[in-house]
Amino acid sequence: MTDPTTPSRSAAADPSVPAPTGRRRRPSRRQLRLAFTALTVVTEVLMLRRRGYGLGGDVVVRCRRGHLYTTLWFPGASVTSVRLGWWRIQYCPVGRHVSLVTPVDTADLDAVDRQAATDVHDLRLP
Numbered sequence: 291m292t293d294p295t296t297p298s299r300s301a302a303a304d305p306s307v308p309a310p311t312g313r314r315r316r317p318s319r320r321q322l323r324l325a326f327t328a329l330t331v332v333t334e335v336l337m338l339r340r341r342g343y344g345l346g347g348d349v350v351v352r353c354r355r356g357h358l359y360t361t362l363w364f365p366g367a368s369v370t371s372v373r374l375g376w377w378r379i380q381y382c383p384v385g386r387h388v389s390l391v392t393p394v395d396t397a398d399l400d401a402v403d404r405q406a407a408t409d410v411h412d413l414r415l416p
């Protein structure tokens with residue numbers, strides 16, 4: 291009961307479709323972790339550049355309570371904070387508490403805030 295004019299539903303039966311030569315491998319957990327790490331580092335670099343920083347170094351950050359201070363920030367590396375992509379959880383030396391911090395574009399700060407931010411530097415560890 292097969293109609294020779296009806297195309298076959300199976301690609302394997304279609305002679306114009308090449309037979310698969312090999313199985314496509316799923317990425318390993320290690321490869322996925324590497325890709326995720328690379329993506330987060332690239333995102334961090336791009337966000338830092340948008341705020342006028344290079345590849346890191348001394349960066350002015352603001353905690354959730356609004357305190358400003360300077361910290362060492364290197365994309366993908368930190369021993370004094372918990373990295374959450376663009377955000378970090380670290381100790382705020384101004385309010386003496388642990389908080390979520392984000393980098394601040396110093397061009398958006400007035401002279402008083404900029405001076406206050408550069409006067410306070412947390413540990414000299416990234």
Ligand SMILES: [Zn+2]
Nearest residue numbers: 353357382385
């Ligand atoms: Zn604070």
